[in-house]
Amino acid sequence: MPIIRKEAKDTLTAVEMDRGDVLEFTLRSGSVVRMELVSTKAEIFRTTLKQIKIEEHLARTDYRFKCRLKINGKEVELEREVSTQKSFYEPWTIGGLQIWFDAVDDIFEFLTDTHGGCRPGKHARFAIQDPTMRICPVKLHPWCPLPEPGLKIENCYTGEDCWMGAYFGTSAHGGLDINHPRGTPLWAPIDIHDHFFFNSLEMGHNNNRWRGIHHWENGAEWILQAHHMTSLAVPEHRPLKKGEQFANGAGVLSGEVDHSHFVFKIHDEGETILLDPWILFRQMYIEK
Numbered sequence: 001m002p003i004i005r006k007e008a009k010d011t012l013t014a015v016e017m018d019r020g021d022v023l024e025f026t027l028r029s030g031s032v033v034r035m036e037l038v039s040t041k042a043e044i045f046r047t048t049l050k051q052i053k054i055e056e057h058l059a060r061t062d063y064r065f066k067c068r069l070k071i072n073g074k075e076v077e078l079e080r081e082v083s084t085q086k087s088f089y090e091p092w093t094i095g096g097l098q099i100w101f102d103a104v105d106d107i108f109e110f111l112t113d114t115h116g117g118c119r120p121g122k123h124a125r126f127a128i129q130d131p132t133m134r135i136c137p138v139k140l141h142p143w144c145p146l147p148e149p150g151l152k153i154e155n156c157y158t159g160e161d162c163w164m165g166a167y168f169g170t171s172a173h174g175g176l177d178i179n180h181p182r183g184t185p186l187w188a189p190i191d192i193h194d195h196f197f198f199n200s201l202e203m204g205h206n207n208n209r210w211r212g213i214h215h216w217e218n219g220a221e222w223i224l225q226a227h228h229m230t231s232l233a234v235p236e237h238r239p240l241k242k243g244e245q246f247a248n249g250a251g252v253l254s255g256e257v258d259h260s261h262f263v264f265k266i267h268d269e270g271e272t273i274l275l276d277p278w279i280l281f282r283q284m285y286i287e288k
């Protein structure tokens, strides 16, 4: 049985697991929690598609995904829903772990992988933290003006483009879309040590895609991205302070409705793992 060993850090730990893998997670107290991935599953519970995996303009597909875990010997089942309002979920706290259940690979039985990277590298993907610790050691500044009273699935592009939502009923969406007018200010949620457009109209792409990088003292790197930017507000590569406006968001080739597309990745111990940007936005709502 393959064992993945991780130790609680002062930032969230992202982990991908195959069925049968065991995560041994050392808490800050020194005690070790053993979490085995027993099984995973996904199913559509509502779709307007005539044919699965064939995109249709404005079609929608909602699905559920589950996993069974054995945590310190005790079996639990976690279940998520996408892309209903429940896509904006709370993490579980079980057996001394705080668990964000991010994705299972089973969804690609009925979705395609053609709208930005989001497919897990293994059967399931999680973010884990010691519940006595925060997702990172600093408070997050809002990335954009936070819609009140909270994120609404209706305002994620045409109502389905949350993280891994089914774009046009078919393609897993590799980001979180938030609808807002062209030019909406975007701010650095944390200090950003380097930033730049990695795709731009000027380079011949069909989008202006911004990437900002933060290096934590513990060795982890957070990679934040915002796409469809109208323009940058500061020169590329100049470090940004938390809260500083870096761009005028939305507006560039943003399709049916102006929106910014947000992406969150953690690079640590030689791996880069994508996670739901909702994890960051949830924290911004808690701390605003």
Ligand SMILES: [Zn+2]
Binding pocket: 157, 161, 173, 175, 176, 177, 260, 261
């Ligand atoms: Zn998008």
